[in-house]
Amino acid sequence: MSMRIGALEVMTVSDGRLAMDPDRLFASPQADEWRRVVDLDHAGKVQFSVNCVLVRSGERLILLDTGTGRDEPLLAARYGGDCGRLLESLRALGVEPAAIDTVVVSHAHGDHVGGATERRGDDYAPTFPNARYWLWEGEWRYWTTPEAMAQAPWLAHKLPPLAEHGQLNLVDAEVEVAPGVRLIAAPGHTPGHVCVALTSGSEMAIYTGDLLHHPAQFEHPEWSPGFDLLPEMSAESRRRILDEAHRAGSLLLVAHLPTPGIARPNAAGWEAVDATR
Numbered sequence: 001m002s003m004r005i006g007a008l009e010v011m012t013v014s015d016g017r018l019a020m021d022p023d024r025l026f027a028s029p030q031a032d033e034w035r036r037v038v039d040l041d042h043a044g045k046v047q048f049s050v051n052c053v054l055v056r057s058g059e060r061l062i063l064l065d066t067g068t069g070r071d072e073p074l075l076a077a078r079y080g081g082d083c084g085r086l087l088e089s090l091r092a093l094g095v096e097p098a099a100i101d102t103v104v105v106s107h108a109h110g111d112h113v114g115g116a117t118e119r120r121g122d123d124y125a126p127t128f129p130n131a132r133y134w135l136w137e138g139e140w141r142y143w144t145t146p147e148a149m150a151q152a153p154w155l156a157h158k159l160p161p162l163a164e165h166g167q168l169n170l171v172d173a174e175v176e177v178a179p180g181v182r183l184i185a186a187p188g189h190t191p192g193h194v195c196v197a198l199t200s201g202s203e204m205a206i207y208t209g210d211l212l213h214h215p216a217q218f219e220h221p222e223w224s225p226g227f228d229l230l231p232e233m234s235a236e237s238r239r240r241i242l243d244e245a246h247r248a249g250s251l252l253l254v255a256h257l258p259t260p261g262i263a264r265p266n267a268a269g270w271e272a273v274d275a276t277r
C-alpha cells in the first residue's frame with residue numbers, strides 16, 4: 001500500500017497492534033470524556049495499531065519509527081505480544097534492513113524505539129546497519145538519566161548502542177534529514193517528541209508520532225492522555241500542528257490510529273482515509 005506526496009513515495013508499514021491498560025490513557029483531567037469515546041476489547045484493554053512509515057525519496061529510503069522490536073520481554077509484557085512485526089512488513093515490501101539509510105525516532109517510548117536495535121549475541125546493535133538515526137537531543141537527555149533508565153530498563157539496550165556504533169545524530173533544530181523529510185519539534189507527549197513533515201512540490205504529509213492517539217483529539221486537541229508526560233505542552237503542540245496541517249491541506253500519518261492510520265482535512269475537520277487515491 002503506497003501513495004505519492006509529490007515525488008516522494010510514502011507507505012504505512014505495520015508493526016502490529018498493542019494492547020494497553022486503559023487507566024494509563026484515562027489518567028487525565030478529561031478521564032470521563034476519554035471513557036465515553038474509547039472502546040475496550042474483551043480483556044478490558046485499549047487496542048492501538050502500531051504504524052511506522054517508509055519514505056522513498058529518490059535513491060534514499062527513510063524509516064519513521066521502529067515499533068516495539070522483538071527481543072525485549074519487558075516490552076512484550078508491556079504492550080502485548082502482537083507487535084514487533086516491522087521487519088516482516090518491510091520484507092513483504094522487498095525492503096531489507098540494510099537498505100534503509102535514515103531512521104527517525106519520534107521519541108524514546110518502547111513502541112517507537114524498541115525496534116531500533118536488536119540482540120546480537122550478548123550485545124545489542126542497530127537493526128538498520130547502514131542508517132543514520134535521528135533523535136531530538138532533549139529526548140536523549142531526558143531518557144539517559146539514571147532515574148529514567150531505572151524506570152525503563154530496556155532503554156539501556158535501545159539508546160546507547162546507537163551512539164556506540166556511531167550511527168546517532170542528536171539535533172535541537174528542525175533539520176531536513178533527507179530531501180523533503182524534515183523534523184518538526186512537537187514536545188509534550190515526551191520532552192523531545194518530534195513529528196516529521198514530508199513535502200514535495202505543493203503536496204505535504206505529516207507523520208505525527210504520538211502527537212495524538214484517538215480520532216476524538218481532532219475535535220478536542222486539548223485532551224491529553226494520561227501517559228503524556230507534559231500534558232499542557234502536548235495539547236499546545238497538538239493544536240498548533242493540527243491547525244498548520246489543516247491550513248496546508250496536509251495529510252496526517254498517525255502512529256496509533258487503525259492501520260493505515262491516514263487522515264485528511266475536510267471542511268469539518270479530519271476524516272480517515274485508506275491509502276489508495
Ligand SMILES: [Zn+2]
Binds near residue numbers: 109111112210255
Ligand atoms: Zn506510541
